[in-house]
Amino acid sequence: MTKRAFRLETEQFSQERFFCRFVDWRVGAGLLVAFALSMAMASAQGAAQQAAPSPLATLVIWMPFILKGFALNLVISFLAMAIATVLGIGLGLMQISLIWLVRAPSRFVTHLLRNSPWLVILFVIMLLLPVDIRLPGNQRVMFPDWIKVTIAFALPVMGNISEILRGAVNSIPTGQWESAEGLAFTRSQALRWIILPQCIRRAIPPWMNWYALLTLSTPMASIFSIHEAVSNAQAGMEAAGARPGLLIPFYLFLLCLFFIYIYPIAVWTRKLERKYAVGS
Amino acid sequence: MPSAPKSRTGDYRPWPDDKPIVSLNDVHKSYGMVEVLKGISLDVKKGEVICIIGPSGSGKSTLIRCINGLTPIQKGSITVEGQEVNDPKLDKLSLRRKVGIVFQQFNLFPHKTALQNVMMAPVLILREPKAEVEQRARALISKVRLTGKEDVYPGHLSGGQQQRVAIARSLAMRPDVMLFDEVTAALDPETVKEVLLTIKELAADGMTCILVTHEMGFAREVADHIYFTDLGVIVEHGAPAQFFTNAKDPRTRQFLSQVL
Amino acid sequence: MFELIAPFFRHLYERTGLNFIVFYDPHEFGRFVAGISISLQLIFWSLLLSLVIGVVGAWTQRSQSAIWRGCVHAYIQAFRNTPPMIQLLFFYFALGAFTPSVDMGGYTQPIISSFVWAVISFGIFGGAFNVEIFRAGLDAVPESTLEAAESLCFSRWQTYTNVTLPLAFRISLPALTNNLVSLAKTTSLAYVIAVPEMTYVLNQVWSDNINVPEMMLLLFLYYVLVVTLLATALHALERRLVLPGYGQ
Structure with missing residues (x-):
């Protein structure tokens, strides 16, 4: 029996790679129907008791407001991902540096960012980052809350992208380095022209996966009263009289919203992953 | 668990020497549309060593797996000590206690040591006293020349060693017939010899053996009777001396010219 | 314990202004200890529930009934592709609003406390990953x-208990470790439904005493410690159970 027997590819199952093997659009569609049905049922129940507009009608009234909040979730997720990608690649390159003084601290930072709960990182950034910083020319750069929260979300993702890069570079066979060296490439030239281009394909599915995870974490911004989807939904319920009948439809709607956005990404990532798995 | 006998010595009556201990009669087996066995008949007498040879995909492994009921057949009959294998009411446990099988891939239990692998079935299934089983298991392990490896886990044994543990594991159930399904096919050339030696000793002790093998030299040396199968039928059979030198069927001759 | 460390931290505060109030003020110390206790209990029960769900779900995934398999499949997709925080809010507020309350003499208390809702929510969330792990x-x-x-004459049940389960558990363990550690980190989200665990307690402490950086440091250290201990324990288990000869 081969030595590979009795083992699983661990990464395939961690929460950090949450797309399971059978992402399938039909399941997604079925779930949406179920969501919609339970939403309708819940609001029908509420409607029987009250004279005020039915929960579903209330939801429709507040929907644009919630969607506006959701747009902010998306903006935060795009920006945070962009920051995380740039900084994460930098940190990842530092991690594979040959200089110990560069490598060791970057490993430590990566480890710290990956292993702290997101909420704790959020608190640190939100409470300890100043409201503005003064630049030398007496100019002030403001940090509104939503910028701060974007930075906070970027940090854990940055740590993980750094780790993806390190893993991808390590997964390139040493023969590639050696043959580049044999062709008189310097280390950085080999990295730039030989190694990194081969890493990109491997790194794209986990990168998308982290984008999805990041998006799923953005509701945490509501803790800091940032007007994203969850806080707007809560504000809407409050304004509509805080009736208990509203709770299920509103929260189900939020779940649906994220599901509709994330699920296609999951399907797409899975597809790419399969394609690349066949390719290698 | 159905009333397990304390020990099988109680109800054990030796099978008479003259009647075939394993008998196949017009066995048919197909997987979906593909018929892999198209009417196989053969008899094995007690103490005989039978080798089944033939090109890959000729249904040899399927044939051997049918004999202990791992693969059900569609038509025909297989009897082991007079017991019909294909009978839906068959007590599979009583059949499998009589028929041991050793696989190409050893299939040891990787979470148990060599000794535990050998002891597991007699202790758990036959409910025999542990001390007695352990004694027997140690004797079997030394018989397959693995003394000193009792407490080693399969993952730390070489392929040949694992295969010999697998043989000891089957023997611990005190079978009357042993089936060997290409047991050397997955081994490194240098460890093949030790496994073949073990089987040879077993045959010399009078164990009834049915082997599927690609080792022609070995087949010639140990077999009492050789069967050549191709495309699901027995093309030719005979004693080794006559079979290897004097094959009649052109298919057999072609096969032999390729492998010898 | 408290008497031992209190003078040092009081002194530290007086000398440097570093206010680790939870280590010298008896009241805050009590809060802190209660926070640790709740937080560890939350982690323990959430992990346990997620494991139970994982095992049951994996069994169901292998069952003959397509309906059951479909249900588990849908469950996995629903909980993996939605934000865990909204799941928690949904359980606590939306479902919690419809669970009966009991009269506790003067005030009413829901049968299912926020702590229990957190355990249920995290258990179900983590379970969606564990199902896949056990099944694989x-x-x-x-x-x-x-x-x-x-x-070798093993019956189906004997094969299951002596071969399949011990092997499957060992095979699953490394993936399980990752997932359980992630889940332990996720429990800090219970903050949003005011479960008085570590994040929530230290939040209150720093609001009351305006010592944000110190308490933040403490919070960081706490999670680093918990995550490290949990990972170490699970890795030790992995090493003990590794299939000899098939190690990483």
């Missing part, structure tokens, strides 16, 4: 090993 573990036990057991 069961699938990774080679058919041929089971056949060997069968030909």
